[in-house]
Amino acid sequence: xxxxxxxxxxxxxxxxxxxxxxxxxxxxxxxxxxxxxxxxxxxxxxxxxxxxxxxxxxxxxxxxxxxxxxxxxxxxxxxxxxxxxxxxxxxxxxxxxxxxxxxxxxxxxx
Amino acid sequence: xxxxxxxxxxxxxxxxxxxxxxxxxxxxxxxxxxxxxxxxxxxxxxxxxxxxxxxxxxxxxxxxxxxxxxxxxxxxxxxxxxxxxxxxxxxxxxxxxxxxxxxxxxxxxxxxx
Numbered sequence: 001x002x003x004x005x006x007x008x009x010x011x012x013x014x015x016x017x018x019x020x021x022x023x024x025x026x027x028x029x030x031x032x033x034x035x036x037x038x039x040x041x042x043x044x045x046x047x048x049x050x051x052x053x054x055x056x057x058x059x060x061x062x063x064x065x066x067x068x069x070x071x072x073x074x075x076x077x078x079x080x081x082x083x084x085x086x087x088x089x090x091x092x093x094x095x096x097x098x099x100x101x102x103x104x105x106x107x108x109x110x
Numbered sequence: 111x112x113x114x115x116x117x118x119x120x121x122x123x124x125x126x127x128x129x130x131x132x133x134x135x136x137x138x139x140x141x142x143x144x145x146x147x148x149x150x151x152x153x154x155x156x157x158x159x160x161x162x163x164x165x166x167x168x169x170x171x172x173x174x175x176x177x178x179x180x181x182x183x184x185x186x187x188x189x190x191x192x193x194x195x196x197x198x199x200x201x202x203x204x205x206x207x208x209x210x211x212x213x214x215x216x217x218x219x220x221x222x223x
Contacts, residue, residue: 101153
């Protein structure tokens, strides 16, 4: 089936630890995105990538890092510098202006 | 002031009712307008997409855009319990090949039997 796969579904982070969220798509989309969703705040853009080996910061990039070594993959690392990482993280890819989302990863702090 | 304003609800309606969901925006550069439906702890699902002022209909759903008033709406006819979800409006000004969407905070809808 074509789509966007995020893993894991749930992730727990200890103090000072870096964690990586996986996002894979087989839709052959060039652009990929990471959003963070907090209750009452809607979706906020963390990073986006238009092509392989290129990415841009979104509105809330501090404490996060990404890579885009393959068209299909856009992993997000939540670093220890992100002091409030608990949130629902959504990966998306797009064809033109339509975004399609994965099923999300809930990250919580232990 | 936020670029996109959306009433968070919750909005509770009886089954069969017509639902009206709305967003206002301030950025004149927005060209594309979308409505997403999100069930609890799931990814948003694209419901409606439009880029011009006027109405677009798809089954029980109608999206309406008024660019002069910077106002968009989603109407749901004959609402069903399965429509209970959070509805997010989103809009964008295309940047290169990427689409940087700006989202509303979402309106939670509950359709009761």
